[in-house]
Amino acid sequence: MADDTLSQLARIIKERREASAESSYTRTLLDAGPAYCARKMGEEAIETVIAALHDSDDALKLESADLLYHLLVLLEARDIPYEDVMAVLAQRMSAPTPAGPQE
Numbered sequence: 284m285a286d287d288t289l290s291q292l293a294r295i296i297k298e299r300r301e302a303s304a305e306s307s308y309t310r311t312l313l314d315a316g317p318a319y320c321a322r323k324m325g326e327e328a329i330e331t332v333i334a335a336l337h338d339s340d341d342a343l344k345l346e347s348a349d350l351l352y353h354l355l356v357l358l359e360a361r362d363i364p365y366e367d368v369m370a371v372l373a374q375r376m377s378a379p380t381p382a383g384p385q386e
C-alpha cells in the first residue's frame with residue numbers, strides 16, 4: 284500500500300513534465316533543473332533531521348513526506364526511474380545482511 288503510494292506519486296511527478304508551470308509546483312522544480320532539485324531535497328533533509336531531534340511525531344511525519352516527494356522529484360530531474368531505486372533495495376533484501384557498526 285505505502286509502496287503503491289510512492290510509485291503513484293513518482294508517476295504523477297513524471298506526468299507533470301507536460302503540465303503548465305502555473306498549475307504545477309512539480310513542473311517549476313523540474314524546469315529549474317537537477318541542481319535546484321538537489322538543493323531543495325537537501326533543505327528538506329535538514330528540516331527532517333531538525334524535526335526528528337526537536338519536534339512532534341506529527342511534524343516528523345510531515346517533513347518525511349516532503350522529503351520523499353522531493354527525492355522523487357530529484358530522481359525525475361535526473362531521468363532515473365523510481366523503479367531502479369526500488370530494484371537496488373530489493374537486491375539488498377535478497378543479499379546477506381552486512382555486519383552492523385562495531386562496538
Ligand SMILES: N=c1c2ncn([C@@H]3O[C@H](COP(=O)(O)OP(=O)(O)OP(=O)(O)O)[C@@H](O)[C@H]3O)c2ncn1[C@@H]1O[C@H](COP(=O)(O)O)[C@@H](O)[C@H]1O
Nearest residue numbers: 292295296299302306307308309310323326348349352353
Ligand atoms: N506530495 C507533494 C508535495 N509534498 C511537498 N510538496 C511541496 O513542497 C514544498 C515544500 O518545500 P518548502 O517547505 O521549501 O516550501 P516552499 O517554501 O513553499 O517552497 P519554495 O517556494 O522554496 O520552492 C511545499 O510547497 C509543498 O507544497 C508537494 N507538492 C506536491 N506534491 C504532490 O505532487 C503531485 C503533483 O503536484 P503539482 O505539481 O503541484 O500538481 C500531487 O499529487 C501533489 O500532491
